[in-house]
Amino acid sequence: MKHSKRVFAMNSLAVGVRVALGSLALVLSTAALAQQAPSSDDEEATLETISVLGTRGTGRTATDSAVPIDIINAEELHNQGSPDVLDALKVLVPSFNVSTIPIDDAASLIRPANLRGLPPDNTLILVNGKRRHRSAVITFLGHGLSDGSQGVDISVFPSLALDQVEVLRDGAAAQYGSDAIAGVINFGLKRLSEGGQVEIFGGEHYEGDGFTTQVDGQIGFPLGPDGFATLTAEWRESDPTSRSVQRDDAAAAAAAGYPNVPNPAQIWGSPEVKDDQKFVGNFGWKGENIELYGFGNVSRRDTDGGFYYRNPTARAGVYSNDGGQTLLVGSLSGNTTCPTIALRDAAGNLIPYATVSGQVAALPSDCFTFLKVFTGGFTPRFGGEMKDLGFTGGIKGRWGDWHWDFSGTYGNNEIEFFMYNTVNASLGPNQPAGFLFRPGSNEQTEHMFNFDITRAFDRVNLALGTEFRSEEFRIGAGDAASTAIGPLTQQGFSIGSNGFPGFNPQTAGEWSRDSWAVYADLESQVTDQFLIAGAVRYEDYEDFGSTSNWKLTGRYDFTDTFAIRGALSTGFRAPTPGQANVSQITTAFIDGELRDTATLPPTNAIAAFYGAEPLTPEESENFSFGLVWNNGPWNLTADYYHIKVDDRIARSTDFTITEADRAALIAAGVVQAASISRVGFFVNDFDTTTRGIDLVASVDTDHFGGETNYAAAFNWNDTEVNKFTPGIISEARIKKLEESLPSTKGYFTVHHHREAWDLLVRLNYFGSWYEDHLDSDVVRIEDGGLPIYEDSAVTVDIETGWKWDSGLFVRVGAQNVFDKTPDNNPWGAAVAGAQYPVHSPYGFGGGFYYARLGWKF
Template identity: 50%
Template sequence: MKTNQSKIAKQVGIALSASIASSVLIATPALAQNANAEASVEKIAVVGTRAAPRSISDSPVPIDIIGGEELAKAGNTDMLELLKGTVPSLNVHTNPISDAASLVRPANLRGLPTDSTLVLLNGKRRHRSSVIAFLGGGINDGAQGPDISVIPSIAMKQVEVLRDGAAAQYGSDAIAGVMNFVLKDDADGGSIVVRSGEYYEGDGATTEVSGNFGMALTDDGFANISFQYKNADATSRSVQRPDAAAFGQAGLNVANPAQIWGSPEVKDDISIFGNFGLDLGNDREAYMFANYSERDIRGGFYYRNPHTRGTVYSLDGGATLLVGDLTPDDGVSCPVIPITSANVTTQQDYIDGVANDPNCFAFNEMIPEGFTPNFGGNITDTSITMGTKGEFKEGALAGIMYDFSGSVGRSESAFLIFNTVNASLGPDTPRDFAPGKYIQLEKNFNADFVKFVDAGFYEEVSIASGLEWHEESFEVIAGDEASFAVGPLTSQGFGIGSNGFPGFQPSAAGVFTRRNAAAYIDAELPISETFLMGAALRYENYDSFGSTTNYKISAQLNATDDLSFRSSISTGFRAPTVGQANVSNVQTNLDGGVLVDSALLPPTNPISAQLGGTELQPEESESFTLGAVYTIGDVFLTVDYYNIQVSDRISQSDKINLTDTDRTALRAAGVPNVDSLQQVSFFTNDFDTTTQGIDLVANYTTDLFDGSSVFSLAYNWNETEVDKFSDITGAFKVKRIEEDLPNHRATATWAQTWDKVSVFTRANYYGEYQGVHVDWDATAVTADAVVTFDVDVSYNFDDNIVLTVGAQNVFDQEAERIQVTDYGRSQGFTDASTFGGQYYETSPMGFNGGLYYVKLAYNF
């Protein structure tokens, strides 16, 4: 990995100068949910250091810690929503119609893609999901991050969010930061929680049962088991599309709404996590943790217009009907049927030439009202990690602490699509298909060592080093034959494969594997009672693109008993995933308001190369942070500035319209269904960005109203600027990266606790953002800032039973409604309901509205 040496030297100088007056800045808005602020400040962090675990006020890096008690008090149990409410720089969108992104929702820390945040479980690297967000809304286009939603909140001892680049410590992906999910390790006790909720609109009903049990594992160990089982109904924030309404008025039996625009249905969502530990004596222990998670998801797709849908109903935008000749060798041709009415099935030429002629076929005979596919799948996530740690007692290694571990993680996405057709099969087409599977499999082996050395400083120097071996594979399994079959009507212009999500062909199936190995050294130097420095260096070699070396320098200084400063400088990287480098797929998306089929090809495919694609290289980053923490009586105030420069960012290219020359080359390369493809995209390293921002957190604890009160304010300003890009990325995608997320976010909370009753109130502020609908610039506007409120009231019947009622977005604040702009009108976007939605899908608060819930917990 090449680096500008003079630039690094300059930044190192800045960092070291700042280090002389720098210290750790740590706090979290989640502290507002804890009545004992002092206890919260003394929480112990594992992430960010390989020395002895530190309280967050002594850590050399900024860390937010959300404790298990805080997570339990929150009304929402979805891990993504919990983190979104407590970490202002984290954004999570509700995806209405987003292909695979509806199955595993992406999350964005500090405005960067979901796979720019490293996820750890008990300090060990978590495998990524098999789902690649092909329609990721600009920022997450093509992102492939871990599936955080499978982690049940009831299993958590705490969640640690390291707000700093850490690739030199942990390897690839830690550009935006690191999230470490720490499992409970109690050997006794537990809880059972039942929760039910529903949106104010009367849909999206969710029922959930979760539990945690701690048990002794012999006299010297523990077994802690957690589970979560839930079902969630779909939501609909739809309006009837004008074209569907017109067909209904013309006598066709069109559903109202014809297209569901909302959150998908989630069924039989089960997660089981186990955490086990055993003391082996003589400062040695064995550990193991594992999970099994599975869920079924089903959501809506776009409505297929029975006059205009290409390669199914028409080939010329609805001027004439697509009619197939079922007996092409009999010498009698089928007629050309112009579409001259609001319902072609009522036209006499259609009745005579198609409906009454068994040799001629149009899909209007089978599905006269059009159709709306449902897309979904079965998502399975499993993992196991085993290891042993302790201290060498004899010989040359005496005094060295060790941690040997191995882990295997697997994510499988089995895709399903319902209520669609393989048009090339004509009247013999099935209506439901299994297009195939993606499987992500990762294996990790780690050997980590720590030695404390007396170097004449205030305390002993911690020197850590280690080795890591990682193997990642991405497997594509072909779909059922009907999902990709080339039917007899192909030559007549009918589309191949299950419409909306064609199946993976056997030629595209296979296992793609990459291996990498790493070595690192990490040191913490307590130079004096008030000054601590840290340094890390990591070398990593991949069998695909080569090697990379990254460093990190951090420092903290306690200027006074009440004032501290901190600073860090680091380089980082994110390796392209094996899936991004090899996957191919056909997807249906709206382009300029028209439903088209687009092929995603590997970047090394000859067609991708013809259009500008090259073999993927790792992203590179340079980060700088500077912060301070100040205690004023009972007020705890922190502020952080960060600057993250990322070059050669990996993303899905803009959709590139195909020419006849391109189609000829595609046919020669063996790409199926070429005539129905309008566009091609591929993954590419095409643009550079600079992200900067400020995190500000303040907490105040006092006695109020004969009870204990904690007030908290958390604010984040985040701004991303695209410094360089080409036409491969496209100007509109750049605009989405820069403007889709709000630049300003804040939360203000008040937690009030009495003997039997506790009340939690939170105000959520979302600044202006770019409202976008159906990924089209003709719909884009600057949406207004908005404030929502959450309220939660709990009553303790005794030490064991707690009843909670509450509401999120209690005043049912509506998301920004879709507007028709002048530019939109000039592009043919005549009505806000054209594509069936009411609200911009980029709304940072979601679009479902208010949610009320009731929860009963039994603790033992």
């Protein structure tokens, strides 16, 4: 195994400054050595209207392209009520969905986002046209749709650093490689050679919680006559929110006299974000026929969220092991027969705490119960310290009629998990200081090199390229307390940090994979009216072999105002080294013995014994057809898409290792089978078909004595599971795959400008959706139960602002002005204290008001 170098030994902002200065020095020193050559006649188009996605030739406007593209400019993206880029995209791209993830393990730290109803890792993320590295989080709990995915952490970029965001809503694996099944999102960074901006943002929910403070700064410097260096920094903190009601079981414990029962016992809301630091640099130096460029980011943040409440009268492995009838009491020496203490009477009612506590106080000194430590139960807190670093450097220029571009990219994302206010029950009273555990870490590291060449002929543009990528995924072992099998284990006390056991040394490790690719892209403007383009791409991966993909696109302009466009392509998503090699072993006391239940790599000998095979790529077929109407102030596009994805990856059901199987495995030299009781693994299993329609329209007018823009967008999306293996994915997960996102979503915006003042009003529409509350894995319940259907909803956002000639500006606004929330959860108190369905596509925090004050110079 390789050993990763730690890149975050210093404070991350300090690292950012050093990276920026080092990169600047490299650019300047290289520039000084570069030879000057004749000037290029090419003129750069402005990023406000031009997109480079979907074509290797000259950039096109959204209405001129052969595939559907959204272009979101800097002002539209930055002037939002939420400072998180994910939330900004949610209300600007109708087929883009992201929700608050309150209690879903690591998904709470890096929220999964879905484009066109597909998982996060089915959307390729680019920065300045270069592939972005993945996050270290594998989303095991992703509300069905995102389960098992490993996407990119988009939130590491401050919106102030972005010049525009381009969203290609079409399959593009033949052009860009793995992951581009649902589409491609390109984050274009600002290129300032002078001036800058500083601002402060503050806001909170109508409920008086979730107060958010953010400070941004940006400055640009010239690098020679045509170069630039743009630096952006951001600091943010956000308080947690709570939309909870008291759980019935916690209320019952409090009524029985149990002291220190928290109210609410369980928190449903946004986690606390502390010390969120982001630094982005973008550099460029241009000679007469050569250009050097570099860009990158350094970021870190701490996220702290809640877990499920541990009831003092029932929690298995901590307080009781017989459903709450008697208290779990252990002998510290193992030599004492401890008294039995009843928690409920013959009728099943809780015995008053005064009675129970008297018996606890009378226990022999050798007898231990957690009722002595947490008298009212406890709610673990779970979080992570996230660190992210990415840098791309390159050189491009012209050789005769050929344009060439060579670049290298490094990316690293690491999360160190922590838990506190919890226990390793098997350790008894010997818990770590502050009840703080370090369960381990996940780390993703990527290296990439690209070489691309293009040449424009008469009405034809040719592009060729090659790419090499190396990916590494590392699991870091947890501290001793988070993985310990303590002395009380054989008396029924659970092991590991309760709620998220640490990664043990057997699970820890590092796995890597190399791949390379070549592609060819040909685009021809056959006539002034007819454009046709094709692309082919071949990729080879060292772990599962090769794949070839192609794409064909076309556009025909009937008039200057009306055109049709379409695309047909194949695509793929390569399983990540993390998905192919992740191990998670949970140890429990089963049938009088210590046994492991494991999620093992499909290449593991035990998994292979039960039919596991090495993972292969998810494969897709993509078809789209659209209409474009562009008549001066009016722009209208309508696009239909059809995406078929085969061999999607899912976790299998658990297989029980029988004694006969265990003997056979041990005889074959698989000694790990001696302690494992059950095993599951990732497998290519089910197929889906996703269909949808995107409608986008806008018009510029002179209404109300100023400039007024009206914009509307609508998405209809439908996913159907075509094939699956019963027992590997459940009927409940199929329901979530098909219905957990709204089938319809849209917005209507009016943006009015008059001199120094502007006003924006946005109506957001969300169709009905389905929630399997708490992942109950239940589809139908006759008389009550957990699954929830939520009706459609409309929310309203308002923002207004003034900007003066001095550069000073102020903006105030509110998201969800009328404080719209989902209907009350009918089983909130009875189950887990959630006041609302927690996976609402428009959130459940209610209204949020904010103000932004700044100066642009």
